[in-house]
Structures are given as structure tokens and as C-alpha cells.
Amino acid sequence: MLTAEENEILCRVEGEAAMGQMMRRHWIPACMSEEVEAPDGAPVRVRLLGEDLVFFRDTKGRLGALDEYCAHRRVSLVLGRNEDCGLRCLYHGWKYDVDGNAVDLPTEPASSRLIELVRQKSYPVREGGGLVWIYMGPASAMPEFAPPVWEANPGTKISVVKMHVAANWAQVLEGSIDSAHSSLLHSTNIRPGVGGRTTQNGSGAMVRPTVDKAPRLQVQRTEYGMRYVAIRRPAENAETHDYMRITVYIAPFTALIPPNTLYSPTQLMVPMDDENTMFYFIISSEGEGMDTEAWRKYCGARVGVDLDSNFRKTRTRANNFLQDRQAMRLGDYSGIYGIPNQDMAMSETMGRSPIADRTRETLGASDIAIAQFRRMMVDAARAFAEGAPPLGTAMGRLREAKVQSYEAIVPKGTDWRRLGIGEAELALLDDDATAA
Ligand code: FES
Numbered sequence: 001m002l003t004a005e006e007n008e009i010l011c012r013v014e015g016e017a018a019m020g021q022m023m024r025r026h027w028i029p030a031c032m033s034e035e036v037e038a039p040d041g042a043p044v045r046v047r048l049l050g051e052d053l054v055f056f057r058d059t060k061g062r063l064g065a066l067d068e069y070c071a072h073r074r075v076s077l078v079l080g081r082n083e084d085c086g087l088r089c090l091y092h093g094w095k096y097d098v099d100g101n102a103v104d105l106p107t108e109p110a111s112s113r114l115i116e117l118v119r120q121k122s123y124p125v126r127e128g129g130g131l132v133w134i135y136m137g138p139a140s141a142m143p144e145f146a147p148p149v150w151e152a153n154p155g156t157k158i159s160v161v162k163m164h165v166a167a168n169w170a171q172v173l174e175g176s177i178d179s180a181h182s183s184l185l186h187s188t189n190i191r192p193g194v195g196g197r198t199t200q201n202g203s204g205a206m207v208r209p210t211v212d213k214a215p216r217l218q219v220q221r222t223e224y225g226m227r228y229v230a231i232r233r234p235a236e237n238a239e240t241h242d243y244m245r246i247t248v249y250i251a252p253f254t255a256l257i258p259p260n261t262l263y264s265p266t267q268l269m270v271p272m273d274d275e276n277t278m279f280y281f282i283i284s285s286e287g288e289g290m291d292t293e294a295w296r297k298y299c300g301a302r303v304g305v306d307l308d309s310n311f312r313k314t315r316t317r318a319n320n321f322l323q324d325r326q327a328m329r330l331g332d333y334s335g336i337y338g339i340p341n342q343d344m345a346m347s348e349t350m351g352r353s354p355i356a357d358r359t360r361e362t363l364g365a366s367d368i369a370i371a372q373f374r375r376m377m378v379d380a381a382r383a384f385a386e387g388a389p390p391l392g393t394a395m396g397r398l399r400e401a402k403v404q405s406y407e408a409i410v411p412k413g414t415d416w417r418r419l420g421i422g423e424a425e426l427a428l429l430d431d432d433a434t435a436a
Pocket residue numbers: 070071072073074075089090091092093094
């Protein structure tokens with residue numbers, strides 16, 4: 001439970017809100033690279049932290065991120081013409097380059113000096129890990145950009161699902177650090193079985209080596225956020241062994257989900273504003289992994305089928321997420337197609353408001369990681385507002401340290417706090433702050 005005031009600090013990201021201001025100190029995912037692939041292609045509308053932006057790739061292949069609304073009389077540049085190294089507003093033809101400089105004002109007299117004064121607000125952008133990133137904070141505090149942890153090397157195979165969620169970012173994130181729900185909500189997709197690891201063959205259900213629905217959770221604070229373990233009884237050798245799943249939370253909005261035999265999943269909960277989130281569900285592999293089309297089909301996240309062109313779901317609160325009661329009678333647990341649709345159905349129905357009322361919950365033993373996340377982020381936002389550095393480490397360090405999620409069946413008594421980490425990550429752990 002949080003107080004109403006703490007809930008506001010955790011959730012609000014627009015304007016001067018401390019959480020949003022802290023997020024602006026990080027490189028933020030803005031869209032998928034594939035959306036802005038073609039030079040002079042269609043501009044892309046992006047909403048982040050309550051701000052409306054337009055992204056475009058110019059004739060020379062440079063990426064630009066500008067305020068969506070034209071400096072002249074505020075028409076949307078998403079409708080603009082992307083041509084000859086700039087974005088031209090449809091209304092009176094004012095044109096801007098990727099840095100926001102005005103390069104043509106056709107409605108002004110030849111003698112006008114206005115072109116030297118007009119500027120369209122612009123932001124720095126980079127590409128990596130299948131995404132386009134933006135930095136929206138003060139220039140003096142801009143961290144160096146590095147490819148994200150899920151892109152271990154240039155050959156890493158990456159498939160991305162993108163999905164709009166009509167709910168506040170924090171409750172979507174809480175689904176990513178809530179191992180317990182996967183044994184219930186996703187039980188039709190993730191079935192109990194035997195073996196040493198979670199297996200995924202790419203088409204049917206995943207098989208996880210346990211039937212235990214009540215995992216024991218423990219949290220370990222780190223410099224970049226936290227790691228937590230969910231410990232379950234394995235289907236075999238339960239007397240001598242534990243099945244451990246370790247999730248990594250990288251502040252402010254990234255979760256590395258334990259891997260399976262085919263890929264490692266990453267989830268990003270990027271706040272569009274206080275009431276909407278863009279969810280990215282990314283899988284990466286150094287092996288064959290899963291193709292993008294197959295991944296989107298498996299997730300129920302294909303544009304034109306499951307999503308509209310703005311990545312809004314066809315399965316919504318208004319139609320009960322197309323829940324199939326007949327399928328439930330025949331054994332399907334949720335009646336909702338695809339793991340992310342199941343997750344978002346939960347995030348979008350936590351009360352009537354898109355911001356969950358955390359003063360009215362009843363937390364249980366499996367909510368330990370969620371409680372830690374809230375405490376840590378509320379404290380971090382408050383401290384940031386008073387001048388402390390933002391929580392979360394630049395991606396480059398995490399990548400060098402090979403920070404990753406983990407799952408294994410291990411002998412009972414194994415110290416999970418040292419599982420799945422290399423030497424380089426030791427420096428990022430904060431054992432003094434470890435919460436059991
Ligand atoms: S509103 Fe954009 S050029 Fe006039």
C-alpha cells in the first residue's frame with residue numbers, strides 16, 4: 001500500500017513531476033527503427049512524458065525528433081511533407097531540418113529576417129537494439145548513448161512487439177516484476193512440465209519445470225535498480241533442489257525477464273503521459289531466436305490484425321479483451337489470446353481510473369518485489385527533486401557488465417545473489433541494501 005501522495009509521486013510523469021523529470025535524464029525509447037526506416041518516409045507521431053513529437057528520417061538518412069506542432073501556427077508536422085532534407089509543414093510550407101532550424105519560409109517576403117529567428121524545438125536521437133531513442137533532459141546532463149543490454153553484439157537477433165496500453169506506466173511495470181501471476185494468468189501459455197529449464201519451441205506453449213504457484217520472493221538492490229528471485233519447487237528433485245527465476249529491474253522502466261531455451265525477453269514500459277504507456281516486448285538471441293512475424297503472431301500483436309496503425313489493441317476493456325468464455329470452458333485459463341494481451345487486460349482494469357489506487361490494495365507475500373520497486377522509485381523521485389542524481393545507470397556500464405536475467409534449477413541453499421552475474425557486475429550490487 002502507498003499513501004495517496006506517494007502514489008502520485010510514483011505515477012505522474014508529465015510537466016514538472018519529479019518522476020518524469022528523472023526519466024528525462026535517461027535515453028528513452030521513442031519508436032521502432034523499422035517505423036522510420038526509409039529516407040523521406042512518412043513522419044511518425046510519438047507521445048512521451050506528456051509531450052507530442054514527430055520523428056522523421058531525412059533525405060540523407062539523418063533522424064530528427066521535433067515538437068509535433070509547427071512554430072508558425074501550431075499545425076501538426078505529422079501531416080507534413082518529408083522532402084529535400086527537411087520536414088515541411090502542410091499549411092504554409094514552413095520547413096525545418098533535423099536539428100529544428102527553419103530552412104524555408106515561403107510565405108515570408110524575400111527581405112524578411114524571420115528565418116533566422118524561427119526554431120522548431122528538437123531533441124537528440126540515437127538508434128540501437130531495434131529502437132530509436134531520444135534524450136529529453138538538459139543538454140549538460142546528457143549521458144553517453146550505448147546500445148541497450150539486450151543487444152549484446154551487432155549480430156544479436158532481435159524481434160520487437162510494440163503495443164499501446166491505456167494505463168499508467170507503473171502498474172504495467174509491476175506486471176513485469178510479478179513472477180507469481182505467470183503460474184495463473186499465463187498458465188495456458190506456460191505449462192508445467194519436467195526438465196531443467198523453461199523450453200519454448202516457438203509455436204505452442206512454453207513448458208516450465210514446476211507446478212508451484214506460490215513462489216518465495218527475495219530482492220537484492222543494485223546500483224541500477226534491483227534483482228529479485230522467485231523460488232519454486234521444481235517438478236523433479238524438489239527435496240534437494242530449487243527452481244530459481246531471477247528478474248532484473250533497470251530503473252526507470254526496463255525489466256529483463258528470465259530467459260527460456262529460445263530467447264531472452266525484455267519489457268519496456270515507456271510513459272506516453274500519466275494515463276498511457278507504450279509497451280515494448282523484445283526478445284533477443286545469439287542463436288536462431290524467433291522471427292519477428294512469428295513473435296508478433298505468438299503475442300497477438302500484429303498491426304492490421306491485433307493492433308491498429310497506432311499500435312492500439314483491438315482487444316480492449318470495452319470488449320472484455322475478446323475474452324472467449326467457451327474456450328475457458330474447454331480448458332483455456334484466461335480466454336484471452338496472447339501473453340501481452342493477458343497482461344494488459346490486467347493493467348487496464350485495475351479500477352476505473354487509468355492510474356491504480358494503491359491506497360486500496362491488499363498486498364501478499366508474492367508482492368515483495370513490487371513493494372520494493374515502489375519504495376525505491378518514490379524515494380528516488382523525491383531525492384532527485386532535491387538535487388540527488390537520477391536513479392539508473394547508463395546502459396553502457398550495464399552492457400559491459402553483461403547484466404542479464406537468469407533461470408536454473410540449483411541445489412537448495414545456493415546463494416542466488418551471486419547467480420547469473422559476472423565479475424564486472426559485482427560492483428553494481430548493493431548488498432548492504434539487500435531486502436530479504
Ligand atoms: S502552421 Fe505550419 S507553416 Fe503555418
